[in-house]
Amino acid sequence: VHFIMGWLKDGPPLSYWISSFFFPQGFMTASLQVHARKTKIPIDTLEFFSNVTTMIEASDVKTMPESGANLHGLYIMGCGWDHKDGSLRESTKDILFESMPVIWLEPIDISDVNSRVKERNLYQCPIYKTSERKGTLSTTGHSTNFVKYFPLNQPGMDTAHWISRGVAMLCMLDD
Numbered sequence: 117v118h119f120i121m122g123w124l125k126d127g128p129p130l131s132y133w134i135s136s137f138f139f140p141q142g143f144m145t146a147s148l149q150v151h152a153r154k155t156k157i158p159i160d161t162l163e164f165f166s167n168v169t170t171m172i173e174a175s176d177v178k179t180m181p182e183s184g185a186n187l188h189g190l191y192i193m194g195c196g197w198d199h200k201d202g203s204l205r206e207s208t209k210d211i212l213f214e215s216m217p218v219i220w221l222e223p224i225d226i227s228d229v230n231s232r233v234k235e236r237n238l239y240q241c242p243i244y245k246t247s248e249r250k251g252t253l254s255t256t257g258h259s260t261n262f263v264k265y266f267p268l269n270q271p272g273m274d275t276a277h278w279i280s281r282g283v284a285m286l287c288m289l290d291d
Contacts, residue, residue, distance in 0.1 A: 119133045119136045120136060128180070129174075130174070130177040130178070130179065130180055130186060131174040131177045131185075131186035131187065131188045131218050132185055132186065132187050132188070133174065133187075133188060133189045134187045134188070134189045134190060134287050135189045135287045135288045136189075140243075140245070140263050140287060141263060141264065144164060144221065144264070145159075147164075147184065147185045147221065147223075148162055148163075148164060148223055151183050151184065151223040152223075154183075155183075161225055161226060162223050162224065162225065162226065163223075163224065163225075163226045163229045164184065164221040164222065164223055164224075165221070165222045165223075165224050165228070165229050165232060165267065166219050166220075166221060166222075166266035166267055166268065167219065167220040167221075167222055168197070168202055168216065168217055168218075168219050168268065168269070169186070169217055169218045169219065169220055170199065170202070170217065171186075171217055171218040172199070172215075172217050172218075173188070173218075174186075174188040174189075174218060176218065177218055181220050181222075183222065183223055184220060184221045184222045184223050185220075185221050186218050186219070186220050186221075187218065187219045187220075187221060188216075188217075188218045188219070189287065189288075190215075190216040190219065190243065190285045190286065190287060191213045191214065191215055191216065191285065191286045191287075191288075191289060192204075192213065192214050192216050192241075192283065192284075192285050192286075193212060193213050193247070193282070193283070193284055193285075193286060194207070194278070194281045194282040194283035194284060195207050195278060195281055195283045196208050196211065196214050197214055197216055197217070198271075199217065201269075201271070202269055203268070203269035203270050203271050204239060204268055204269065204270040204271065204278060204283065205271065207281075213286070213289055216285060219266070229267070232267065233267045236267075236269070237270070237272065237275065238267035238268060238269060238270065238275075239267065239268050239269075239270045239275045239278045239279075239283065240265040240266075240267055240275070241265060241266050241267070241268045241278075241283060241284060241285055242262065242263075242264075242265055242284045242285070243262075243263040243264055243265070243266055243284070243285045243286070243287065244261050244262055244263065244284055244285070244286055244287070245260075245261050245263060245286070245287045245288065246261055246286065246287070246288060246290070247286055247289065247290055248261060249261065249284065263287065266285065
């Protein structure tokens, strides 16, 4: 409630807390629509590309991106995040979840997303609202738990390495 009240009173935040949204996909679609209208590019030709920033906390964000939106509040499980290299790394012993840095959602052409993923050997990391990693299809045809895939840098391994470890991002933890 505090996040939404701040947005209402002070205007759009520099970074959006993704866990505050009941339907994060709706927020992402609305953000993409804002960009589409501003640039007069059809929304169905656009997709967000996830750029993990070096900003650890939302309070580190000092300016709004020129296009797209900054997100914070995601957790990664099944591996860790190397802040220096900006890529996935093996998990630290006894650490199940790690906070992800702020992520800039950059609106780009859909074909550019696919070519970036392929050229850079990026891991298509699934995002779930909860750690259950399952949901049911709602009447809109969307899963009640799966949000979307974010391509993430990884250290040159086969992406199957991260799939076998069950690497995913979560909007919220169980505790």
